[in-house]
Amino acid sequence: MSRRTVFGSLLGLVFLVNLARVVFAPLLEPLGTALDANDAALGTIATLAWLGSALPRIPTGYLLTHISRSVVILASSGILAVAAVATSLANSVPAVMVGAFLMGLASGSYFIAGNPLASELFPDRVGSTLGIHGTASQLAAVSAPAIVVAALGVGDWRTVFRAMAVAAVVSGIAFALTARRTEMPDAGAEDTAFLAAARHQWRIVLAGVAVIGVTGLVWNGLFNFYVKYFLAKGLTGAQANQLLTIAFGAGVPAFFVSGRLADRLPVLPYILSIIGGFLLSVYATTLLSGYLGLAVLSAVLGYVIHSLFPAVDTYLLGSLPDHHRGSAYAVYSGTMMIIQASGSTIVGSLSSAGYSFETIFTWLVAVLAAVLLGLTGLYVDGQLPTGARA
Template sequence: MARREVFGSLCSLVFLVNLGRVVFAPLLEPLRTAFGASGTTLGLLATLAWLGSALPRIPTGYLLTHVPRQYVVLATGGVLTAAALFTAAAPSIPALMLGAFLMGMASGAYFIAANPLVTELYPERVGRALGIHGMASQLAAAGAPLLVTAALLVGDWRTTFQGIAVVAALATAGFVLASRQTDLPNAGVHDRDLLGAVRQQYPIVLAGVAILGFAGFVWNGLFNFYVTYLTTTKAVSGTMARNLLTVVFAAGVPAFFVSGHLADRLPLVSYLFAVLVGFGGAVLLVTVSSGLVTLALVSALLGYVVHSLFPAVDTLLLGSLPDRHRASAYAAYSGSMMIVQATGSSAVGALTDAGLAFDFVFRALVAALFCLVAVLVVVHRLGRFPTGARA
């Protein structure tokens, strides 16, 4: 029961840290109005939240070779609370960018500390535990547009960050209470050599980066500009566009649970390749769709497929990495993958500001994704693609 309480508090915290980095997507248009920012500037703002999520991951992996996981999780809750308060008071775009970066840092450090902890709480059901934890994270993404809409009704864009700060402080306190009453696992006690873990496990680390790095790059560029894309290309109102973004993220809620369940039971590498192809196909469908009903259905398909990737890749790594390498190798994978992923918004913002149409940009990215999948399939058929960690 005690471990269940810790897991429940982790699910509360992951909701908030993920909200801190995805909330900028539905806020881009209100921020454009408030600060008169360009598409390139807004894309950079969203990128900084994700870049902030990327950069502390490897340092956090090193920190975990000296500090227990629960202390790092606690620190991320404090950072998120302080960063949200700072962002709520930001007087300018540069200050807002710093706030976005700091909120992203809280999420990056959290995932590196918490995901291995979740795995070690339930070692016999890795995919299922990661799926439920990811589902809690995805509830934040699904609710972000609605929370932003509610905040704009009662205040302005600052109200969103003020609310995040208050709830983050309460959730952090809840985790402290739960962890003090629980005998937490010490499976990572021998994980004391980050570079050694990376040298030993580099094949599966590179595989994870290849799969989720570029797919995340495409996804980051798409969802951060989804509202702008729909309003400018599909003649959808701002409110309806935010609702469709909600559909995208809401479809990811069951995807985490189902995909985590499937990842425990299906040939994992083949399943990952199928999901990658499905994601590319869903993006193409978005570019050729019109009409609210069709866009809603395609948005749901897009959200379900792309969010199926995350628990599956985490299961491939965390489910097979040995205790002495788990956090360190996962940090190296996650930090590298997130740096690639974080630049997607800046790339799409810069390309569309240069005059390229959204549809052209997204179709070109899908073509590149399909080329990557073809290369990975060939590598797999040659027996060079890792299907698990090294013993």
Template structure:
């Protein structure tokens, strides 16, 4: 299921041009809002889902997200205007956000002795969807042998709807027969979780919030950036975007295992510093081979951050606060990063160049890293949960 809930979050990026043409839209801000809404939708249900998990078993929530995704994809298949696409993208984001809040704690509780490995595998499946999405969209939009009596982008959402329905049914049948953990049985108070574990929650938001905001804008406009700033044709850019996500597959897998063996905070700080450096390098290098090399490195580094953050939190949080505190972190962090696409699109409407925007972002992330390193050296960054009386 993680494959399907992550698929739409990435599928919109390579479809922005097709959607703009279909609805005769020229504003980059309006088109960027489509991608922003799927990420905003992923942010909005996270804290409410954390509260829901204090009342409802995690696997019931996972099942519900499959039903929402099926309905949202079906709705988007028949979208008749740009606002209706907005609604569909928001709802597909809602399904993904609720899923991750329920599923990530469930996975960590299923494998308490190897949280990093388990979340790494789960994240790898999610990242495979990120790789497959641009490829599938590219085939759906360009393959002459696919003949459909409607606009080709609708085929993408029709396929998501069908596979989501099948997968949700399969999950229901498996969960009905499985013996599931009850480690979260004492996690019954969202506010208590926030009060007890707020240092970890705040640290998580600081680590990932702004960096995720930057990455959200970068990857959604990456194909356009290459076309405008690097003179790389858009079909080639879409292939490179796929390469960026493909580089994330080993990143999830290897980072999960690494985090089981080494202190978490230094790894996260190294990843943040690497991302800032590589983003700046992307604006400086020239030539296709150099762009490819830096892009793939960015893909590996940024996708190492996501499992690292989940493991940092879920490995540290106690059973009685894991779901609620993780939901508060994830919901707040996603609200920050979800606006990345519309922010970058708006800057483009204001004639800010891609190069200036990316270099500014890289400088700000680098400044954040300097502050975080100083705090870590001073012992001010949390590395474990607070004791619970």
């Protein structure tokens, strides 16, 4: 079989592991009704899915210095299948919390192995490959509400997880069969010194964290409170949810197009321009209040922020040498995920303290502008690494 076939099986897996993180958002209401859970408990369920995705990334990077990416990817599909079955059998909120955390673990371990493997399958077009890989992931976020509605139409909330368990088993078997019959890239075999890779590549790792850490923090805080933010502006619940769907939907073409642009443009100026566009878009949300204006803005904002992810992955994975790629990427990914995850906590705490969303996001835009100014100054001065050390 060809590497294209292996890549096709990866697309199915990345859809499922991202669905494992995002499916809890549209499921919170039926879960609350079925399990008699309050909002605090439901919010914890969603948080645990993302926390589970963040925590295994650095340990998985170390594990990859001893075993192949294919083994970790196959294990991720197995963890997802087991976690989905366990969640479908849960009869209490704590049991669902454990299931959500385990499903997050599957996604975190997958991304640390799957992203580098995808970049190594087609090393001459890293950005395009990662863009397609990210598009499949983003389709999960867009389709999650429809998947939940369809499952509830034929069963209950447990049906979602039963279907995911079956899909994870089928996708894992498909990947195992295609990988076994294909000559896989052996670039990762040289990556055997985790700490040495982190020490040697600390400059580009730190640059990646600086680029996406604060930007992702702002985005995390924004999209988790998107509906409440626009409800406060006077929109209806249906309108606010439509705007969130538009923002996520715009990410589908963004991944596809941005990956190709990252292959063709000077990647650092491209990344810095994306951050500039994002902070302007977030600031514009504080100025607009009408549905049509916010709908257009949501499409622009969603496209811009989702353009950043394949661009930064191309910046790192496209320049990190074979013997450092997986380990250095794991350190970057684990660090930036923890920073990003704090965004909703910061926004929620400030909102509970009595500050308006307009004030909160104006402050966050100011912080992001200061970061962008600093990064631009470093780039102009030649201090921001344009690639990894050989």
